[in-house]
Amino acid sequence: MTASTEITSIRGLSRTFSRSTMGMIGLILLLAAILMAVFAPQLAPYDPYAPVKVTIDDIYAPPSAQHLLGTDDAAKDVLSNFMYGSRVSLVVGFFAAFIAVAIGGTIGIVAGFWGGKMETGLMRFTDIMLVIPDLPLAIVIVAMTKPSLWNIIFIIGILGWTGTARLVRSQTLTVKERKFVTRARAVGAGNSYIVRRHILPLVLPLMVANTVLVISLAILSESTLAFLGLSDPTLVSWGQMLNYAFTRGAMSAGAWWALVPPGLGIVWVVLGCTLLGRGLEEVLNPRLETHHLAVGKRMIARSGVRGTAVADVETEEWQVL
Amino acid sequence: MLGSRYVLKKIGWAVLTILFVIVLNFFLFRILPGDPARSGVRDPRLTAQAVEAIRVRFGLDKPIINCFQSLNPVEVGDCFVNPMDTQFFIYARNLLQGELGISYHSNRPVADLLLERLWNTVLLVGMGQILSIIIGIVIGVIAAWKVRTSVDYGALIGGLVAWSLPTFWLGIILLMMGSRHFDLPIGGKITPGATYANAWEQVLDVGRHMILPTLTFTIVFVGEYLLIMRSTMVDVLSEDYVLTAKAKGLNNYQILRNHALRNSMLPMVTIIALNLGFTVAGAIQIEAVFSWPGLGQTIFEAVNRRDYPVLQGAFLIIAVAVVFANLIADLLYSYLDPRVRAA
Secondary structure (H helix, E strand, O other): OOOOOOOOOHHHHHHHHOOOHHHHHHHHHHHHHHHHHHOHHHHOOOOOOOOOOOOHHHOOOOOOOOOOOOEOOOOOEHHHHHHHHHHHHHHHHHHHHHHHHHHHHHHHHHHHHHOHHHHHHHHHHHHHHHHOOHHHHHHHHHHHOOOOHHHHHHHHHHHOOHHHHHHHHHHHHHHHOOHHHHHHHHOOOOHHHHHHHHHHHHHHHHHHHHHHHHHHHHHHHHHHHHHOOOOOOOOOOHHHHHHHHHHOOOOOOOOHHHHHHHHHHHHHHHHHHHHHHHHHHHHHOOOOOOOOOOOOOHHHHHHHHOOHHHHHHHHHHHHHO | OOOHHHHHHHHHHHHHHHHHHHHHHHHHHHHOOOOHHHHHOOOOOOOHHHHHHHHHHOOOOOOOEOOEEEEOOEEEOOOOOOHHHOHHHHHHHHHHOOOOOEOOOOOOEHHHHHHHHHHHHHHHHHHHHHHHHHHHHHHHHHHHHOOOOHHHHHHHHHHHHHHHOOHHHHHHHHHHHHHHHOOOOOOOOOOOOOOOOOHHHHHHHHHHHHHHHHHHHHHHHHHHHHHHHHHHHHHHHOOHHHHHHHHOOOOHHHHHHHHHHHHHHHHHHHHHHHOHHHHHHHHHHHHHHHOOOOHHHHHHHHHHHOOHHHHHHHHHHHHHHHHHHHHHHHHHHHHHOOHHHHO
C-alpha cells in the first residue's frame, strides 16, 4: 500500500465509493440477494421444508404455471428452493468471512505493530498456512466432523485468514511509521491505546474491502463442499441442490431447470461481492488507469475525470478532517 | 547463479512446511471425532472381538504418542513406552518407506491407489494451466494496451464473471452442452471397452475425453490470470522507460514485447505459484463432474465412503506437491529477479 491509502473513516470510504460504477453494481447485486434471503418465506411460492405428496410425474417436472422453474428430484419446487438456498450461502459467507478477517486482522496487527520475534513467528506460520491447500484440508475436516452449518462456517473461517493477515500486517507497518503514532508515543500513550485509536481506524477501511472479497471466497468454498456432498442435510443450499440434481440423474433426465438456477445464484452473489470488493479497493488505492501507449490524447483528459486527481483532492480534505 | 544461502533457506522452509503438514495430518485424524476402525467398518453386526481385531490390524490399539493413549477422548498413558512403538512414530516410519496405510474400502495400499491416479491429475492440471496462462497473458496484454476502451471493459467484465463461476457448475453446464450438441464423451478418460489399433487412436480417444475438463479449467483460471496481467501491464506501461522507448521510435509491438512483457512476468510467476492451492481445488471439482480418474475423483469417492486413509493420503500428497511447486516458483522467481536474493 502506498501513501494514497488515506481514507481514514468508513464515512469517507462510502462517500468516494459512490463514484465507482463497478462497486455500485456489486452493492446492488448483493443487496438484492440479501433481500431475497430475508424475505424468502414471503417470496417463495412453496415451503421447501414442508412434506409433499409425490407421484412419478412430479419428479423433474419441467417449468409450468404451478412451478415456474420446474421441480427437482424430490418433486420440490426449484424456485422456492432457490430462494431459501440463498440464506445458507449468505450466512456461511458472512460469518465465515467474519471469523477469517477477525483472525487475520488480529494476527496482522499484532505482527505488524509489535514486530520482532513475534512478527517472525506469526508470519512464518502464516506462510506455512498459505501454502497448504485449503479445499482438501476443509474436505478432510468436514468429512470427519459433522457437516452442520456452524461446523462448515467455523472450518471455512479458520482456513481462510492468511491473505487478510498479510494485507493487514503490511498496512499496519506503514501506519506505524507515521508521525502521529510517533507523537502519541512521545506523549506517553500505551500500546493498546495507539492500536485502538490510531492503527485500527486506518487499517479498518482496508479490512472492510478485504472482508467483502473473503465473503465471495467463503461462498464458493461452501458451495463446493456442498456439491461434493458435505452440507448440512437439514438445510436447503445452492451447492446441495446441485449435488442432488447432479448425482440423481437431472443430467440424463434433461432437467436443466434443476441445474442452471442454483449455479446462477452462486455467480450472482459471488460476482456481487467481487465487484463490491474491487470497487472499494479501487477507492482505497486509486491507480492511474492509463499509460503511455493509450490511444490518442485521452490519457490527459481521462485521468482528470476519474482516478488520481480526484483522489488527491479527497486526500487533502481528509487529512484536514 | 543462484545464491546458495537463499536456496538452502527456501529448501529449509519447504521441508519445515512438509513436516508441519505430516504432524497436522496425523493429529487431525486422531483428535477429530470418529474412531477410524469403527467408522471404517460401520456394520453394527460386528462383535466386540471383531472390532478389536480390526483395531489391532490397523495398529489402533497402540498409544498415540508417549504419555497419550488416545486423544479423543484424551486419555493419559505411559510416558516411558518405546517411542517406536507408538502410532505417531509408526506412521512416520511408514511414511519414510512410502506407505500411506490401507484403504478401508478397497483394502489396497493407499500409496498405490493414489500414485496411479496422480498422473491423470497432473495431465489435466498441466494442460489447463498452460492454456489458461497463455490465453490469460494474451488477453491481459491486449486489454492493458487498449485500456479504457470497449475491448478493455469487455475483457474486464469477462474476467470478473469467469472468476466468479463455481468451477463444478461450469463443468456441469459444459458437460450438458458438450454431450448434447457436440457429441463429446460424458466422462472418464477412455471410452469403456474400446480397443485401439494403434497408440495414435488411443491418444485421440483420451484427447476427446479431455476437451471438456480442460475447457472448464481454462475458463475458470483465465479470468484471474487476465485480470492480474492487465493491471500489471497497465502499471508497467506507465513507466518512464516505455515513454523513452516510444520516443526512440519503436512501434507498439516492439515496446510490448521487448520492454513491457518481460517486466510484467514477475507478478505472474508469484500469482501462478500462489494459485496452486486453488488449482488443486479446481481439479477436485472438475474430476468429480467429469469422472476423470485422478486424485480429485478419488477424494470425491473417499468422501462419500468416509474412507479416511485415502483422504489422509490424498491430502498429504497434494500438500507436498503444492509445497514443492511453490519451492520451484520461489527459485524461479529469484532467478528471474536477482533483487529478491539480496532481500
